[in-house]
Amino acid sequence: MSKREAFLQATVEKSVENFLHFIQLHKGGTDPFDLNELLQELTRKQKEELWERLKNLLVDTLLAQPVEKWQRMEDDSDDEMEVEHSADLKQAMAIIDGVTVVVTASIPVVDENVSYEALQESAVILNGVLRVLPKSETALQFDIQRLCEAWWEKGLEGKEELVKIAFVLRIRKSLDGKSMCSDINQLWHFHQALLTFDYSSKESTEVKDLLLQCFMSVKHVKKEEGKRFLSFLFSWNPNFIKMIHGTIKNQLQCFPQSLMVNIAEMYFRAWKKASGGILETIEHTCIQDFMHHGVHLPRNSLVHPKVRKVILSEMHHKVKRKASRY
Template identity: 35%
Template sequence: MAGTNRAELLSAVSKNDVDSLCLVTEKLFNEKTLEDTIVAFNKRQKTELWDDVLGMCMTTLLDSNNDEAEGSQTLAKMHRVLFCIARLANATLSSLGQLQKDEEEDCPSSKSEGEVPPSLYETAVILHGILPTLKSERTGIKNTMCTLFESWWSLGIPGKEELVANTILCLLERSTQLDAAKTDVVRVMAIREVLLAADLSKESAGPLVNLLLQCSYHPQFMTSPQGTQFLAFLFCLNQDLAQRLHDTIKIHLPSVPVTWGSKYGEIYFRAWQKSSDEQREFLELRCIQDIMHNACRMRMGARGSLWYALFKILSSLHAKKTQRGVLDMLTRLYGPILWRSLMVCNSDVRLSAAHIMFDAFPLQDSALGCQEADKALQKQLDAMHSLLQDPVPAVRVAAVTGVGRVLSIYWELIPPDVIKCFMTTLVEDLVYDITSPSVREAVIKVMHELCGNHLALAFLAQVLPTLANFVHDTSERVRVAMLELLLRLKGVRSIKYFHVVPVEHLLARLEV
């Protein structure tokens, strides 16, 4: 069968008959035997094949120059011929790829067979030049051509640099369509290094840059690992593109899904991690610190707000603190922004900054000595204590919640006298805050959270009984929080709930 197919294909090209070539190619392609047929060709036959195919390709293009309308028979014939030639080229390249694998396995019989016929390269150059001129509805031809050039690039065949400029543009157009698939993103990612040689500052690169910017808010790029890796790669290319990407992300943050905030944080982190020293400094000062500044100075919003999206980006970076250099970077960039924001007159700014500080805690510079590191930690603890005394209830609620989180996670890190100061402020001052039930509720919830830290149980055993009367609080929210705390204590062996609130109080509450 392979010999018959080979004979049919050679006969078609030897006659210089494009119609016969198309018929045979389409038949073999539909039967999925085209590649097997090409594999059976020796080096001389492949060379002769592509010499003839190149001639037919050029003749077809010359004949189409006098075409009058897009729907004419001449143009339709040209598209059919190009489609078949592209399929034939893909099959030839696949066979060469197989031969290259054989060479790697030291198969002597194939060493001289894996070279690309010169006419195949010339044909590929012609197809590459035609690619941008094809209409958008010619998706089959364009996709087949792009597959050819992608294979050329991945196999490292000489001349690959001349066959990818239009390819990356075509693939980006395809991957940014509304009906794009994740496989389109994977294909873009596979030839991303093409962009390293592109001069994106030229005016002629405008369409390419616009497509790259569209990637930063396209669902397929944002919801696939390859897409986020590609965006991180773009941030590393040059400063101008990084700035434009950053500005584009900020513009679209209010309208994109909430979950994308953490994905953008991952993108910024990967870009920062993989960039050169100069590019890293730019990303820190012009991108990451810009997000910090806007998040600290912006009024805190609910889920779905711009502030929340910025906070999710920063929170994603905070979660990377254990990675090398990240904590130092966060400490350095927050320095001129965070502490100033915590002391401004505007309570909205203090509230936003408080949420960020508690999420980022602890901020430490590894270059500091022990005494300087202790001072830096104490500065953060002092800021927390000041927030607990803030005149605005919303800020006090955030401070109480944040201190509870810090104590539950970093109990061992904090000096005992500071812990005692915090707990005293909570259970002797803020829990009796008559101006805000939310503050009282937050204190009770902190006690609930601390029950999960075994190191805090001895301290809680002493202070929880002082909260017994809060089962009778005038605020229903506080009473509910107190009863939830008692339910939590049922799972703690060292503290009995009836030692915190006597049974008589609970029965009295039931009577009410």
């Protein structure tokens, strides 16, 4: 029996150990078993059968170990029941991880000639457990997040719903004190995912709060991809522009004066690309407000030099220069 046939047979509940063995072979890279190559060689019917089996395996696993029972594993517990439960949970996490690996590897081979409903169902289920995984399963959480992002990038059916949690996690990661420049780069890479959120819906409350925190982050304001991302956020909704502007004004006294050039650049980029109601809101709510405060703020105010000498001079100069071209 070829490894391809053996792998296909392993994707049933009674052959879980064999399935997990193949996943480890794929991850290890020492054995000549390449899941990506195998998937490319499968016929349309074999792909569809594989994805249906994967979905069933995932559903059976979650029925046996429902989310309600998940809790952090206690490896040092002396309770025999706890040890048994811990072993069952580890097995469930291993299966979920294996399904995640295969679903992610399957995304590149999806085309118009194959039905991928079962694959999509598995992706939706995995997306559903993304936020409730045990805290110890950080690697699995990231793998499911990447699956959802790959689904979005491929432009597959249901991408709008699958990318939402992944996008929120990207924002959180970029705001983490230990975040790196690459985290902000990735946030900008997936910036269009914001448009899948309905601004007026309750589900957008969390993302609004996180996005406003980005405007208080020096790393986001200074980095090129961060400025691109922040400027893009002005285009989401006119009401959000008012929240952005209020957040920045409240933060001015905390920002160093050297950062004002970056903030001015951010406003200018947003204004330059805006039109309609967005443009009107930026001009009336933001630019005119800065001009008003630049004139009327007391000279002994801590933010007066930041508003008048930096923001107004930078932004007014660029806006005037652009207007003179027309």
